Amino acid sequence: MRPPPQLETKPIVLQSTIKPATLRADGVDVTRWMDALAIAALVLVGVIAVATFRDYGLGWDDYTQSQYGQLLVSLYSSGFSDKRALSFVNLYMYGGGFDILATLAAKVLPFGLFETRRLVGAAIGIVGLFTTWRLGRRVGGPLAGLLALILLATCPLYYGHMFINCKDAPFATAMIVALLGIVRAFDEYPRPAPATVALCGIGVGLAVGTRVIGGFALLEALLPTMFIFALRSRASNMRLAGCECGTFLLSFIPGAVLAYVVMGLVWPWGVTAPFNIFRALGYFSHDFERPWRELFDGQLIPIVDMPRSYVPTLLAVNLPELMLALGVCGIAGAIVAVSGVAISRRNLDSVGRRAGLLAIVLAATLPVLLTIVTRPYIYNGIRHVLFIVPPFAVLAGLAGAWIAQRLKEHGRTALAAGAIALITGIVSPVVDMVRLHPYEYSDFNHIIGGVKGARPFFMVDYWGLSLKQASQKFLAYLASHNDKPPNGRWRVAVCGPHPPVSVALGPEFDISWEPKGADFAMTLGEFYCAKLDAPLLFQIVRDGVVYARVYDIRGRSIPTLLTIPGV
DSSP: OOOOSOTTSSSOSSSOSSOGGGOEETTEEHHHHHHHHHHHHHHHHHHHHHHHGGGOOOOSSHHHHHHHHHHHHHHHHTTTOOOGGGGSTTGGGSOOHHHHHHHHHHHHSSSOHHHHHHHHHHHHHHHHHHHHHHHHHHHHOHHHHHHHHHHHHTOHHHHHHHHHOTTHHHHHHHHHHHHHHHHHHHHTTTSOOHHHHHHHHHHHHHHHTTOGGGGHHHHHHHHHHHHHHHHHHHHSOHHHHHHHHHHHHHTTHHHHHHHHHHHHHHOGGGGSSTTHHHHHHHHHTSOOSOOOEEEETTEEEEGGGOOTTHHHHHHHHHSOHHHHHHHHHHHHHHHHHHHHHHTOSSOGGGHHHHHHHHHHHHHHHHHHHHHHHHOOOOOSTTGGGGGGHHHHHHHHHHHHHHHHHHHHHTOHHHHHHHHHHHHHHHHHHHHHHHHHTTOGGGOOOTTTTHHHHHTTTSOSSTTOTHHHHHHHHHHHHHHHHTOOOTTSSEEEEEESOHHHHHHHHOTTEEEESOOTTOSEEEEESSTTBOOOSSOEEEEEEETTEEEEEEEEOTTOOOOOSBSSTTO
């Protein structure tokens, strides 16, 4: 893919040389039309979220995270006298902005705490969609922004996690907000506007205050700044380039202060001692989890020994095919475009825009490259690198807009063929999401054969969401059979996260891992839960894959629910 011939023209690469504000077709203002479609897409996602947020179950971490949120609220409401949040399990090593917001929202909204957490998660995810649209539009025009938004909204990985994941999904939103601020700052180099500096400060503060690896945002800013300095030094002189770079960096002193304040608000432990940020980095850099084995590529591998191919492989089979193809093209085209500027001494007025493009490429690729090189603890699919998906969608949108412009030059037939391919590529993951609901996050693309093809090789419902639907169906089964517990309480052995079952069934049930003496067993369909030699009451199935099972084990001797002791 070659960059457009006029590098000095805005908007930037992978897009036509027509300015977005002047896009018209047959007397129609295309810019307004595309922006209206983007707003309509956001509204549609919001409507669907409001209609379905109650469907999503709890996972392994939800109950503990909700306790952390309540302790953080207590920390502030007590005037910092209740300090339990600052030593609560290991969660004080993470920020709790989402948990604080959800706890406060539950006090005013007419929903339960866990339903409110799902709704707040959806709202934050939609903020991420909105920001992705604005970033794509800024760097590539209205079509690029619209495509980035649609590709991200129809990505089951992102859409599913925004409801259920209280750390990684909000972190992805914070990182894309920070990236938008960074790109705006490079557009305004060397004197970014105060609003841009504030946006950077808020985004970086929220990112680091959610997960300490939000420091990636600083790399996304510093490396392109070095790129600008090198190009300016070669084109003019080092002294002038140094003055510009100094002016640019000094303008972010208020932003750094704002970032620290925001970080402290959502992550109070991070500011209770000068070096707590580095303590958190050290903690997550070593053996912070008890090692266990997970299913990857058909093998049970300790999480400390996951191969370097872990993240690239899962990206290849989790992202929708169209998004994956356009994203790879977008990365390649962006690198070519940035390199084209680097070898030219002209067009200095566009260097800031190319630096912004470089920041987006780094946001989408640098974390993946580091996982390949360093092989950190990584598990539960690629939720830990979910934050690369929004910038990847932006690059995919840029590539899609560039391809659309090339097709337009070849006539309406070529453009219509491209539109059909685009619609097909978007509809495919949407159909998967409808079939899998409310387990959208577990989707695999058709390269591996969907969730059915992926089941022998990878974990599917690693969050354990299906236990909510299994519990609801179990209650309906008991009601329909008019069964009464012999000792006043049913005993249910559960292989999977227990809080979702306890919340769904209520206090009239005893929940444990121990099948001895239990009346029923509820198990996930994952590799570590055994198939029991007992009457199967029902299964939770999606797309031919079993997500959960419920057994009647009364009068039977079941030694364990696990296939692997100690999992």
